[in-house]
Amino acid sequence: MIYFTSDLHLGHRAVIYMQNRPFADENEMNRTIIANYNAVVHKNDTVYILGDIAHRIKAEETNELISKLNGKKYLLKGNHDKKYDPSLFEEIRDFMTIVYKGQSISLMHYPMLSWPKSHYGSIMLHGHMHNDESYNLENRKEGILRYDVGVDANGFYPVSVEQIIEFFGLKTQ
Known part of the structure; x- marks a missing residue:
């Protein structure tokens, strides 16, 4: 299966208050987001992480947290992403377009008013x-x-490609 997520902000204490996230501290947030992620994403699944994996923690600590996440990971860099260990990802890019069962999907950390197709x-x-x-x-x-x-819009879980296509009521090939 293919999944998407963004803005985990692992290790970022202030995001709890700024976004009114329901966590006592960044450790509880990290544990919950990683557990939720791994509850739906399995070893052979593909995950596109659309930026801001972590913030305000060292790259080494972030790499350790990323290594706990299941699946084959692609990173679409966000404004808070640092230089992570590239071996943790299949690919790291700024923008990408994929096609799933004939459905074109553009991926980027930032929202676009117009995108390919x-x-x-x-x-x-x-x-x-x-x-x-x-x-x-x-x-x-x-x-x-x-x-x-982003996790804030999706109950702190990744979203599957099938969920998104169904959400918009689209037909695939």
Whole structure:
């Protein structure tokens, strides 16, 4: 299966208060986000992490946390991402487009107003904004195929490609 997530902000104490995350401290947040991630993502799954894995902790500590995450990981760099161990990822990029069962999907940390094939039914997945679920619901209502895969908008879990396609009511090949 293919999954997407963003804005884990592992180790970042202040994000708990800034985003009103329901955790006592960064250790509880780290444990919960990693446990939720691994509850749905298995060893052979593919995960696109759309940036901001961690913030305010050393790269070595972040690498240790990343190594606990299941799956074949691709990183789409966010504004808080540092130089992580590249061996932890299949690939590290700023922008990527994938196709799943004929459905084009653009991936980037930042939301885009227009993206490749946006006028032909392509989906744009992003993070960065720390929205709640109402953002995705509003985009769907307005007919905008843009979805925030960040943990704040998705109950602190990754989202599968199938969930996103179903959310927008799209048909695949």
